[in-house]
Amino acid sequence: MDYTDRKKILEVKNLKQYFNVGKNDEVRAVDNVSFDIYEGETFGLVGESGSGKTTTGRAIIHLYEPTVGEVLFNGKDVAKIKGRKDQLEFRKEMQMIFQDPYASLNPRMKVKDIVAEGIDIHHLAKNDQERTDMVENLLETVGLNKDHSSRYPHEFSGGQRQRIGIARALAVDPKFIIADEPISALDVSIQAQVVNLMKELQIKNNLTYLFIAHDLSMVKYISDRIGVMHYGRMLEIGPADEVYTKPLHDYTTSLLSAVPVPDPEVERARKQIPYEPTMEGDDKPRTMVEIAPHHFVRAAEDEVAMYQERAEKAGLDVL
Amino acid sequence: MENNDTENLIEVKNLKINFDTYAGKVKAIRDVSFHLKKGETLAIVGESGSGKSVTTRSLMGLNADNAEIAGGQIMFHGEDVLKKSEKEMQQIRGKDIAMIFQDPMTSLDPTMKIGRQIAEPLIIHNHVSKKQAMAQALEMLKLVGITDAEHRINDYPHQFSGGMRQRIVIAIALICYPEVLIADEPTTALDVTIQAQILKLMKELQEKIETSIIFITHDLGVVAGMADRIAVMYAGKIVEYGTVDEIFYNPQHPYTWGLLNSMPTLDTQSGELSAIPGTPPDLLDPPKGDAFAARNPYALKIDAEQEPPFFKVSDTHYAATWLLDPRAEKVTPPEAIAKRQAQWAKMHTDDGELVRPATPLNTADNLDDSDRE
Numbered sequence: 001m002d003y004t005d006r007k008k009i010l011e012v013k014n015l016k017q018y019f020n021v022g023k024n025d026e027v028r029a030v031d032n033v034s035f036d037i038y039e040g041e042t043f044g045l046v047g048e049s050g051s052g053k054t055t056t057g058r059a060i061i062h063l064y065e066p067t068v069g070e071v072l073f074n075g076k077d078v079a080k081i082k083g084r085k086d087q088l089e090f091r092k093e094m095q096m097i098f099q100d101p102y103a104s105l106n107p108r109m110k111v112k113d114i115v116a117e118g119i120d121i122h123h124l125a126k127n128d129q130e131r132t133d134m135v136e137n138l139l140e141t142v143g144l145n146k147d148h149s150s151r152y153p154h155e156f157s158g159g160q161r162q163r164i165g166i167a168r169a170l171a172v173d174p175k176f177i178i179a180d181e182p183i184s185a186l187d188v189s190i191q192a193q194v195v196n197l198m199k200e201l202q203i204k205n206n207l208t209y210l211f212i213a214h215d216l217s218m219v220k221y222i223s224d225r226i227g228v229m230h231y232g233r234m235l236e237i238g239p240a241d242e243v244y245t246k247p248l249h250d251y252t253t254s255l256l257s258a259v260p261v262p263d264p265e266v267e268r269a270r271k272q273i274p275y276e277p278t279m280e281g282d283d284k285p286r287t288m289v290e291i292a293p294h295h296f297v298r299a300a301e302d303e304v305a306m307y308q309e310r311a312e313k314a315g316l317d318v319l
Numbered sequence: 320m321e322n323n324d325t326e327n328l329i330e331v332k333n334l335k336i337n338f339d340t341y342a343g344k345v346k347a348i349r350d351v352s353f354h355l356k357k358g359e360t361l362a363i364v365g366e367s368g369s370g371k372s373v374t375t376r377s378l379m380g381l382n383a384d385n386a387e388i389a390g391g392q393i394m395f396h397g398e399d400v401l402k403k404s405e406k407e408m409q410q411i412r413g414k415d416i417a418m419i420f421q422d423p424m425t426s427l428d429p430t431m432k433i434g435r436q437i438a439e440p441l442i443i444h445n446h447v448s449k450k451q452a453m454a455q456a457l458e459m460l461k462l463v464g465i466t467d468a469e470h471r472i473n474d475y476p477h478q479f480s481g482g483m484r485q486r487i488v489i490a491i492a493l494i495c496y497p498e499v500l501i502a503d504e505p506t507t508a509l510d511v512t513i514q515a516q517i518l519k520l521m522k523e524l525q526e527k528i529e530t531s532i533i534f535i536t537h538d539l540g541v542v543a544g545m546a547d548r549i550a551v552m553y554a555g556k557i558v559e560y561g562t563v564d565e566i567f568y569n570p571q572h573p574y575t576w577g578l579l580n581s582m583p584t585l586d587t588q589s590g591e592l593s594a595i596p597g598t599p600p601d602l603l604d605p606p607k608g609d610a611f612a613a614r615n616p617y618a619l620k621i622d623a624e625q626e627p628p629f630f631k632v633s634d635t636h637y638a639a640t641w642l643l644d645p646r647a648e649k650v651t652p653p654e655a656i657a658k659r660q661a662q663w664a665k666m667h668t669d670d671g672e673l674v675r676p677a678t679p680l681n682t683a684d685n686l687d688d689s690d691r692e
Contacts, residue, residue, distance in 0.1 A: 048510040049481070157598055158367070187366045187537050192581035192594035214510055217540075221583035221592065258515035260540035262582050264563045267544030272515050 009176055009208050010037040010060065015069035017052070017059050029055040031232040032069070034288065037176075042202065042209040044223030044240060046216055046255070052232035053212045057178045060210065061094055073176070092122055095169035099181035101161035105153040111164055112149035115139065118172040138167040142197060159190035166197065170205070178210045183218065195222055216259045220244040225294070228252045231280060234288065238295035246314035248297045248307050251275050292316035327394075328498060328531050329355040329378065334391035336373055336382070346602050347373045349555040350391075355499065360525065360532040362542035362563075364578065365552035368599055371535045374552075375501045377401070378533075379416055380408040395499075414444040417492035421504040423484035427476040434460070434472035437490045444495050459490045462527070464520060482513035486520065496528050503535045518545055539578055543567060548635070551575050554600050554610035561636030568663035571630075571638035573617045576656045593653060609641070617642060617650050 017030035030052040037043045045053045058064055060071050062078045071078045073094060081090050095118075098104035105114055112135045116125075125131035136146035142163040153161055162182060169177055179198065183191040195218060201207060213219045219226060223240040228251065236249040247253045254275035261267060284300035291297050291304075291311045299307055308318045336348035348370045355361050363371045376382050378393055378400060393400040400411070417440075420426040428436055437459055438452035447455070453472070460468040463486040476484055485505060492500055502521065506514040518541065525532055534545055542549060543563065550560040551574065559572040570576055577595035597614040600606050606613065612622035619641050621627075630643035641647055651657065 048512060159598065188539065189366060189578060189581045189595040190598075192592040193596070196592055196594055216511065217583045255512060258512040260511075260514070260518075260538070260544060262539040262543050262567065262579060264543045264567050270544065272512075272519070275512075 006038040006040075008036045009039040009074060010210075011072040012036070012056070012060065013070050013072065015056065015059060015071060016067045017055050017064055018067040021067060028232050030059060033229070033232070033234045034069075035227055035234060035237055037208060037210060039175075039208055040202075040206055041224040042211050042222055044219035044226040045210060045212045045229060046214060046219050046226060047229035048214060048255075051229040053229050054180055055232075056229070057096075057180050057210060057212050061096055061178055062090070088122060092118075092172045093174055094176045094178070095172065095174040097162075097165050097169050097177060097179040097182045100185055101158050101165055102153075102185070104165055105161055107153055110150050110152060111139070111156075114153070114164060115149075115167045115171055118168065122172055124172065134171070135167075138171055141170065141201070142167045143193075157190075158186050159193060162186060162194050163197065166194075166201070170201065173205070174207070176208045176210070178212070180212045181214070182211075184213065184215065191218065198222065216244070216256060217261075228255065231277070233280070233298060235298045236296065237288065238292075242292070242295055242316065246311070246316060248291060248295065248310050248314075250279075251277075290319055292318055326357050327354040328357050330392075330394040331374070331378075332392045332394065334374065334377065334393065335389035336370075336377060337387045337389050338383070339385045339387060340603075343603050346389075346605055347386075347555055348377075349602075349605065351552075351555070351557055352391075353550050353557060353560065355531050355533060357498075358525075358529060358531055359547040360534055360545055362534045362536065362546035362549045363552055364536060364539060364542060364549055366537055366599055368602070369552040370555040371552050372503055375418075375503060375533055375535060378499075378501065379412050379418060380405070381412075381418075410444075413440045413492075413497075414495045415497055416499045416501065417495065417497040418501040418503065419485075419488050419492050419505045422508050423481055423488050424508070426488055427484060429476055432473050432475060433479075433487050436476075437472075437487065437494055440491065440495050456490070456494065459494050460487075462524065463487070463490045463493075464516075465490075482509055482516065485509060485513075485517055489517075489520065489524070493524060493528055493530070497530055499533065500525075500530045501533045501535070504537070505534075506541060507536070507538070514541070521545070539567075539582060551578070554605065555602055556610065556639070558611065558640070559636075559638040561632065561638075564663070564666070565633065565636040568659050568666065569632070569636070570656060570659070571632055571636075571643055572611075572640045573615045573642070574611050575638075576652055577614075579659070580653055580655050593655075609639075619647060 012033060012035050015030055015033045019027040019029060033056060045056065047053045059066055066079055078090065081087055115135050115138055116131055119125050119131055119134055125134055135149055139146050139149060144160060144163050153164065156164065183194050186194060199222065202209060211219060211222055220240050225238065226240045226243040227234055228236045228243065228249065230251050236243060236247065236252050243252060244256065247256055254273045257271065257273040286298050286300045288296040289299045289304050291307045295316065297307050311318050332352050334348050334351045338345040338347055351374055363374065365371045373382065380400065380403065388401055434453055434456050437456035441447050441452040441455055442449060457468055457472055460472055465471055465483060465486060479487065506517050509517060522545065534542060536542055546563045548560065548562050549566040550557045551572065553574050559566065559570065559575050566575060570579060580593040581595060583592060595614055600610050600613065608624050609622040609627055612618040615622065621641050627639045627641045629637040629639050631637055642650055652660065
């Protein structure tokens with residue numbers, strides 16, 4: 001895929017997000033992570049719990065003050081957006097869909113008020129009628145019945161609630177959506193519905209997604225590029241198919257070997273490949289090195305040759 | 320599931336369970352029958368609300384107060400579990416039939432050291448001394464792969480990670496060497512790498528302890544490597560059951576097709592995932608006919624009228640769909656399913672061609688020729 005003439009909508013540069021800085025229990029949740037997201041693509045961020053993927057997402061939407069580094073959205077540092085007007089504008093452009101469709105909707109609000117909250121804050125509707133029309137349109141867009149707008153969240157199933165969450169995010173017509181494990185809490189059959197809806201909306205509204213998940217098969221399916229995180233660091237970034245079928249980093253290989261496949265023959269033959277994280281602990285300076293076009297691996301200088309060899313064996317065009 | 324083998328450890332016959340709610344009677348389990356053989360793993364697969372958890376909870380007498388057994392039997396060692404008193408159930412629970420729950424965070428007592436929690440069933444059921452029970456708890460802790468078990472036995476649950484906690488929950492469930500282990504979505508809350516470890520551990524322990532497992536999940540990927548047999552549940556009924564190979568390579572029910580199809584596999588490229596449209600029916604008022612008909616692109620006219628009986632595909636494989644009726648027109652399953660079936664055919668070249676046998680079961684009470692089509 002050619003990225004040279006594509007616009008970077010988001011640039012994360014050397015982001016460090018530490019908690020309890022300077023104390024004994026300092027946590028380096030995100031440790032020097034850099035990546036770009038191009039306009040109109042879906043960037044999948046995968047990793048185990050505690051790998052820092054959610055923290056990265058939250059830092060991007062500026063729910064945290066970054067310890068070090070910067071997040072540039074359309075070229076502007078999100079931490080330097082000051083003033084109510086600019087803040088509002090930023091929040092309108094970037095929205096979030098949350099993991100838990102049960103906890104992320106206010107149980108005391110009607111669906112129409114949940115969806116319209118953004119519309120109200122940003123004064124996007126001139127009058128009540130327009131507000132109602134917008135809400136009903138949004139509900140229909142996400143595949144819900146517009147007659148449901150005066151119901152409360154508890155009257156909906158998990159999949160329907162996630163659709164409400166998506167409608168809420170779409171209400172302010174954002175450019176960029178962070179979806180933090182949007183399907184993990186849903187049944188398999190409903191997951192496919194929500195993923196299809198997200199793909200459809202992406203094309204219709206020219207959206208860019210940061211899709212955070214631990215389910216690798218779904219991430220591969222929805223993403224154009226994938227970033228793999230572990231211990232707060234980015235270990236590998238590359239085109240989705242390539243990372244999935246030709247992983248370069250040991251951790252990615254191990255993670256992929258753990259994904260259950262709905263095929264008994266494959267499962268019987270499966271061998272899980274354990275990962276030895278000690279190598280990450282040595283103090284060699286490591287940076288993201290581009291091994292094949294757009295395929296980066298976190299490597300120390302003396303490891304580059306080894307990854308290049310791996311890439312060559314896998315049939316990638318080594319740079 | 321009809322099977323009269325004597326080696327059946329558990330036999331559930333025509334189980335019907337309703338829940339009394341403010342809105343009315345929810346018919347959660349609508350005539351479910353299955354059996355569990357000694358040493359095997361039976362997976363019960365289905366969406367939330369399909370009744371898989373209720374079914375297994377009733378095996379242990381753990382259903383909520385508003386549950387009403389509307390009919391059926393659960394035979395365990397020749398006795399009907401449903402007729403037992405709470406006191407008798409306490410003798411079985413945790414000893415003969417043990418359970419692992421979905422959420423390891425909430426199924427452990429946060430105020431009790433884990434050693435005590437593991438030893439507790441032994442002290443209660445086997446009346447062993449506390450010292451001996453703790454010694455056995457230590458052994459079990461090592462068996463489930465907790466490193467430095469001697470020291471960690473005195474730790475509290477919050478000192479462990481999610482995967483380690485699930486290992487502790489497994490240790491508690493297995494300490495009495497139960498004959499049946501019910502695992503209710505044991506890995507849903509865990510990461511894939513930890514999930515793989517826990518599944519491997521369960522398989523290893525099953526061999527060591529010779530226990531039978533009922534594995535409940537909505538994730539078909541997980542059961543492909545775990546199960547010997549699979550029962551697919553939908554809207555309070557079993558719609559298809561068979562060996563793991565039969566369900567994955569020769570699925571017959573459109574719902575099973577839908578489940579298999581909605582998961583992306585390695586060779587799923589871009590394009591639409593084939594989701595099952597719509598949502599499961601409201602069991603307050605279950606639809607007439609086939610409950611899946613409203614979401615089923617292959618539904619026949621008869622599906623709206625009459626519930627399909629089980630049609631026999633092989634001695635171990637049955638599916639409740641009218642598509643298997645010899646009079647139904649042949650349909651072409653979705654491409655990915657056709658691929659699976661092609662693989663099945665390849666797997667069976669030695670046996671000759673697989674003919675679709677169409678001997679409906681329960682014909683007498685369910686079928687009446689006059690009102691079909």
